[in-house]
Each structure stands twice: as C-alpha cells, then as structure tokens.
C-alpha cells in the first residue's frame with residue numbers, strides 16, 4: 665500500500681517520529697498493517713554498521729532487501745534509518761514504484777548542534793549512542809531531502825527541536841492523510857506510483873545502476889563543458905577524466921544541447937539493453953568509460 669522513508673541526521677528524533685506515525689496510522693479506521701523496519705529490528709548495531717563504507721553499504725543492502733521483501737499493496741512499511749544518501753532514497757523510491765504503491769518521505773529537520781547534544785545525553789544515560797567520529801562523519805555526509813526530487817516527494821517535515829514530536833504533529837497528520845486517502849480518477853494530490861517495464865523487471869542492483877549511470881554521465885558532460893570553457897573556444901586536445909579512464913577525443917566545440925541529447929540517447933539505449941541483456945554498469949567508472957566510448961564514436965573521432 666505504501667512506503668514511508670524517514671530521513672534525518674543521526675539522533676534527530678527519527679525513531680520517535682516513526683513510532684508516532686505508526687500509531688497514528690493504526691488509529692485510523694482502516695485497520696492498517698504497519699511495520700517499522702529499522703536497524704534494531706534487524707539486530708544491527710549503530711557503531712558497527714557505520715564503522716566504514718563496506719559496513720555501511722552492507723547495512724543499506726540489508727535494510728533495502730527487507731523493504732523489498734515486505735512492501736505490498738496491503739501494508740504500510742516505514743523505513744526508520746538515516747536514509748541520508750540521495751541515491752539510496754532513489755533506490756527505495758524505485759522499489760515503491762516497482763510495487764505500484766504510494767510513497768512519501770518524513771524528514772526530521774534538526775540542527776546538528778542539537779542532534780549532537782541529544783546524542784551526548786543518550787551516552788551519559790548509558791543508552792545506545794553514536795561514537796563521536798561516526799556521528800561527525802554521518803552529519804557531514806548528510807544529503808538533505810529536496811521536494812523537487814521525485815524520490816523526496818511528497819516531503820513532510822517535522823522540526824523536533826522547535827516543536828517536539830507528537831502523534832498530532834502537523835507533518836504526521838498530513839502524512840497519515842496522504843497515505844490513507846481514498847483515490848479515484850478525480851484525485852490529483854495523491855500519487856500511486858506506477859510500475860514501468862523498467863522498474864517491474866529491474867532488480868535492485870539495476871535501479872542502482874541507472875542512478876549511477878545518470879550521475880556518471882552527468883559528470884562526464886560537466887567535465888566537457890568545463891574543459892571547453894577553460895579553452896575559451898580555442899582548440900581542445902581531448903578531455904581527460906583522470907586515472908584509468910579513456911580520454912574524450914573531441915577537438916571541436918560541442919554545445920550543451922548536443923551534449924544533453926547525446927547523454928539522453930545513451931541513457932535510453934543503455935537502459936533498453938538492460939531489459940533483455942546484461943544490466944547497465946553498476947559502478948561509476950564503467951559507466952563513464954562506456955559513455956566516453958559512445959561519445960567518441962558519435963562525435964566521429966573513434
């Protein structure tokens with residue numbers, strides 16, 4: 665029925681918000697089945713799970729698989745974790761779309777100084793808390809949700825420090841209303857995500873791949889634009905992307921509209937290939953390599 669992604673800095677009141685949202689949903693007449701998926705329910709320890717990139721990737725993978733297994737048309741799943749990486753929220757959004765259900769993000773917006781203080785208070789009370797190095801690292805890498813992104817929309821915002829969190833907080837009531845509203849052909853404000861061929865068939869790694877593809881090709885395009893602007897319209901002797909990556913062999917000036925068109929076509933072609941053939945590249949470097957090869961061919965220099 666729906667997937668709710670809770671998002672916020674470490675120790676910003678996310679679990680409190682998840683719990684109140686769950687209770688508020690259960691209080692509705694619809695007798696909803698609501699389940700919170702969080703680190704604790706999967707017996708994952710905060711400090712171990714965020715100790716390094718591999719552990720963190722593993723944590724995200726475990727949570728995502730659990731969400732993948734659990735989302736259905738009959739229940740509401742609340743993912744209570746940092747969900748602080750934009751690409752990861754995109755993956756969760758793809759899961760919701762693949763299942764043809766509703767989706768929203770509930771964001772606990774608290775300034776890091778207050779989160780830090782709450783975390784210290786937790787530690788002083790002997791409760792489970794983040795160690796300082798991990799806390800600072802997580803705070804630094806937090807990617808704030810932006811309602812203009814499909815995967816951050818609709819976005820319901822709570823301000824736990826300023827307003828506290830209640831079952832009756834406006835953001836919680838708004839989220840409940842959004843998640844439980846009956847939809848018919850005249851309803852415009854509730855979006856039930858529709859699976860596309862791509863998301864129906866996409867396994868998660870592929871959703872991730874498409875995100876990587878999007879980002880990597882954008883980086884290549886940016887590098888070309890940057891190199892051209894530095895050359896001030898003069899001749900270019902290829903654009904280098906760094907170690908281990910092929911050079912973009914362009915010598916003439918290529919305008920942004922043309923680059924955008926090439927990028928769109930490349931993404932489309934690679935996406936289509938993945939439906940029947942191998943998935944698109946799942947790491948940024950292979951995606952860049954493929955896009956550079958494509959550009960070199962299309963721009964007639966390979």
Ligand SMILES: Nc1ncnc2c1ncn2[C@@H]1O[C@H](COP(=O)(O)OP(=O)(O)OP(=O)(O)O)[C@@H](O)[C@H]1O
Pocket residue numbers: 672673674675676677678679680681710782783786824825827828829
């Ligand atoms: N509005 C508030 N005022 C004061 N303290 C608060 C408030 N909200 C949460 N806290 C405190 O912050 C701590 C963390 O709360 P909570 O577990 O809900 O946050 P969290 O974001 O889920 O944390 P984590 O990142 O560890 O999962 C708790 O100890 C709680 O007492």
